[in-house]
Amino acid sequence: MPASAFARRVSMLYAALFACVGIYLPYLPLWLGAKGMDTREIAAILAAQVAVRLVTGPFCAFLADRTGRPRRMMVTLAALSILCLAGLSVVEGFWPILLLTVVMAGAWTPVLPLAEAFAISGAERFRLDYGRLRLWGSLSFIAASAGTGMMLDRIETAHVIFVLVAAQIAFLLVALSLPTRAVGGETLRRTAGVRLSPHDVGRLVRAPLFLVFLGAASLTQASHGVFYAFGSLHWQELGYSGGMIGALWALGVWAEVALFAMSGRIMGHVGAAGLIALGAGMAMVRWTGMAFDPGLWPLVGLQVLHAFTFGATHLGTMHFLLRAVPQPMHNTAQGLYATVSGGVMMSLVTWASGPLYRSWGGLAYLGAAALGAMSLVLALLLVATWRGGHVAEPPETRGGA
Template sequence: MNTPNATPSSKPSPTTDPDRMKTAATLALFFSGLFLIQGVFLPYWPVWLKSQGLSAAEIGILLSLPNWVRVFADPLIAQRADRTGNRKTPMMWLAGIYVLSILAFPISSDFWWLAALSVVIGFTFSPLLPLGTTITVHECKARELDYGRVRLWGSLAFILASYGAGWVLDGTSTEWIVWMLFVAGIVNFAITTRMPDPQTDRPLRSGSSLMYLLRKPVFLIYLACIGFAQGAHGTYYAFASVHWESAGYSHEMIGVFWSIGVIAEIVLFAVAGRFVRGRHPGILFAIGAGSGILRWIVLGTTDNLWLIILVQPLHAMTFGITHLAAVSFIARAIPQQLATSAQSLMATLSMGVFLGSSIWISGPLYEQFGSQVYYLMAVFSAISMAFAIVLTRTWRGEDQTFCN
């Protein structure tokens, strides 16, 4: 007679797995550590570079370099991770090197020294998100966790960092930006060592998984959707804080502006699970793009306090819903053995080629036109919407039919 422990029904379900909440907490902490860094870097790194006596054009180049480096770093590391089935080990190495490299920035304000270090930052920090997202999506599917509710903790950390850093800077000096990034890097490294380490199957085929994906027309349409949507944030990421500072807003108020957008993003991640699960990614991309057209036109037109506060919640659409659409497409269309390569290509092209180019061209354009360069970002959002419409008509949304 079989004992109760031997029956199939005795196997814990994902919802009763005792490690489920521990895994959810660890994944949430991963995003928290990563976005503690982003919460200081995005709003205030341009301010630190400006304090070193650099021009807007030079700031644009330095800010775009990490994005361009990831064009090579992300696919190289991701393809290796897919081939070995191991993502955690490279994450720990990258996070550790980042911590050391950030300490070298105060040594010199020479442009070429800062450019070299920006390359190192791009190689070490950028791949952490696609590697960690692949692990997170895998664990969320295995343990029936809501990805959006895990991811929102990163947004909370961003708010804490951006507002907290603004408060610190109003009472100190811009030199503290580097030290805040260093402390955030230490926290990020410690959390990375606690990440799950799921070992996935080896690739489905020999040869380059990257080239396999790039030969798929639907995947290229998908990349255009996310690429132009993320590229539309170039002026915002590079010069929003610089512009608001020149308009007379305090660092603390600038932190509030950034926080408003991310609070809206958190609300979206908390409640959007069911909505996203039942919607075609192309529709979600279109919603984000339409919101971008409105947001960038307003920011390009006025510095009015209340209008800025009014449109900042649209960050939940321009970034949040777009991010969920991107992750949803990969989860539904791409086999797990190719997931890191797909995540990497998405991050490489959207945050590397598209966003890097957008940040780079924003430098000289901002010098000449000021905040009116946001109008170009609105054009990028419109292009993203056009590709989103094509995606809804091209890919029907059946699970993994894309790769069959």
């Protein structure tokens, strides 16, 4: 397959994937409310989803590496998620909805790290700029969340589940079109004879530099938890209109897209560990500034820093995992990172942000700035000690080729 065709398909994969995320994140709670769930039941359903993600994310990523079939795993999980959504469109009552949403979350959660591992590995083989592939996900997120919001002015909230079904079907179709072979006919499957074992995974999670990386990247990403949970509410309390709040959110994502568009040049100058350190440093600046309610124009500048707090950290993370983790363990490493960063750390920060915001209001952002400071210490340690090689030994070859 030519590099241009691979780039188109992976760009479409990201667009379809983040269209699903752009519908799911903002509107699933609204759909649950429309189905008659009260606030306690909605909280229970969302918490149960987080719990199951902590198991299925790393487990499915490990299976993808062990079997050497990440595309098949993506397709299977997406199909299971669609079946659950189809069931949700017809069931009623708390327990059936809880069961199906938990299974759906368990199936859908591993899809993102599997897609990331597939994309970054393919971009390396085809000498493509990963950021220019990934930016289509960010653009799609904006379009899907805004478009679904406008649709809800014309359709019942309970029907948003059908929009999500359509988006996931689109993702499944794109996933089915992905290549199984790369440049020169080299297979995207595992190296012949290599079979990942739990012992190999244990070596990775005990590797000191992997743990330093995991702490640095996860702390910066988790520092967004205060903002994601209470950013809009705080701006509303400060008197910003709904339109202005939406514009500020969109500005952050557009800044992220701009960074992704220039990622190739930035990577060449800063490097993976340097990008993670840059994201941590900008997290300290961004959250400290937001803690003191600086007014609209300084806030605009602080929102532009999302390009670094999220975008630079994400780019550094993807390139670190590509270079520091042996190829037969890429999916597993992505799954572990997603579980720690988006699962454990983000859940803890989001939970802690509630009492912090209740007691201190906008000053709760100082807690997020403290996470950025801790991340910066670890990121600078990574910059000083990682020399660009693997942080763990590759899996042993087992059996014949």
